[in-house]
Amino acid sequence: QSVLTQPPSVSAAPGQKVTISCSGSSSNIGNNYVSWYQQLPGTAPKLLIYENNKRPSGIPDRFSGSKSGTSATLGITGLQTGDEADYYCGTWDSSLSGVVFGGGTKLTVL
Amino acid sequence: QVQLQESGPGLVKPSETLSLTCTVSGYSISSGYYWGWIRQPPGKGLEWIGSIYHSGSTYYNPSLKSRVTISVDTSKNQFSLKLSSVTAADTAVYYCARQEGGSGSPFDYWGQGTLVTVSS
Numbered sequence: 620q621s622v623l624t625q626p627p628s629v630s631a632a633p634g635q636k637v638t639i640s641c642s643g644s645s646s647n648i649g650n651n652y653v654s655w656y657q658q659l660p661g662t663a664p665k666l667l668i669y670e671n672n673k674r675p676s677g678i679p680d681r682f683s684g685s686k687s688g689t690s691a692t693l694g695i696t697g698l699q700t701g702d703e704a705d706y707y708c709g710t711w712d713s714s715l716s717g718v719v720f721g722g723g724t725k726l727t728v729l
Numbered sequence: 730q731v732q733l734q735e736s737g738p739g740l741v742k743p744s745e746t747l748s749l750t751c752t753v754s755g756y757s758i759s760s761g762y763y764w765g766w767i768r769q770p771p772g773k774g775l776e777w778i779g780s781i782y783h784s785g786s787t788y789y790n791p792s793l794k795s796r797v798t799i800s801v802d803t804s805k806n807q808f809s810l811k812l813s814s815v816t817a818a819d820t821a822v823y824y825c826a827r828q829e830g831g832s833g834s835p836f837d838y839w840g841q842g843t844l845v846t847v848s849s
Contacts, residue, residue, distance in 0.1 A: 621774060654835040656775075663824055663842050664767075664775065669835040707775055711833025717790050718765075718777035718833060 622647060623708055623721035630727040635698050639724045641691040641708035647719055651711040653691040655684055658705045658723075667706075668693065698728050731755045733825050733840035741819075741847050747812040751825030751840060752805075758783050759803040763828035765836060766799060766810045768821040776821075780828050781808055788831070815847045 624642040631637040641653065655668035666675050668684035671691065683694040691708055708721040737749035751764070758764060765780035779789035781799045789797050793812070801808040812819060822844050826836035 651833045652835075654833075656836075663839040664836075665839070666835050666837050669829075669837075675837060709775070709777075709833070709835070715791060716788070718780075720775040720777065723774045 621722040622712055622715070622719040623710070625706075625708060625721035625724045627722070628725045628727065630729055631698055632729050633698050633700060636694065636696045637698060637726065638695075639693045639706050639708075639726070641693070641721050643689050643691075643710065643719075645689060646714035647689075647710050647712040648686065648691055649689040650713060653684065653686055654709045655682075655691075655693045656707045656709065657702075658707065660704070664707060695726070700728050702726060703728050731827060731838040733827065733838060735823060735825050735840045735843040737843060737845070739844060739846060741815055741845060742849050743816055743847055744814055747810070747815050747819060747845055747847070749810045749823055749825075749843065749845070750807050751809070752807050753827075754806070756827070757803075758801060758806050758808065763831055763834065764801065764808045765826050765828045767824045767826060767836065768819075769824070769842075770818075770821045778810065778812075778823075780831070782831070817847050819845070820847045821845060 652670045656664040658664045671686040672684040705723045712719045732754045763780045766778040796813045798811040822842040824842045825840045827838040
């Protein structure tokens, strides 16, 4: 049971837009920055978004992040088959005094 | 380009201690940043194990704290993980990663991961 709640799966057609939610509480998302990671099949996670909405160098602007209250959202526009992956949100939990991740969301591009 | 590479035994017996090393290239650990370990059981999500600063300051996942030790060797540009009293539940792919700062800072560079199986 993850501290952060993500939908197990989402799907959309190529070229479309999809959003992935990450729900938490005031001890984690509500008072800390959120990061998002993409894990392509058989590979290590890759940082997509940090500090809620910032993209590391090399990450296309098709990927965006936002946060409101105790929830965060990852948005992906112009979906490509290469975007099929598992996506994880992560943040600090002040009550647990530790880094926490969501359970992950599997994106299928139909 | 920062690169991280995990190394260590792929098979550990129950009740024994799991030991892994992460070798960093392209960046000097002593220059700063935190360095962390994250694991992923087969077919499951990510779990943070703990992180260490180049000075040796550490912070651990409270649920694993009693069994975890993370250390750093700046002379070899490596940091290491020891997890004691392992059980089958510790079977996972173990990743090492660079963390921009403490607490909830993001992990911006990751190793490829190494599968550790706990079995007799």
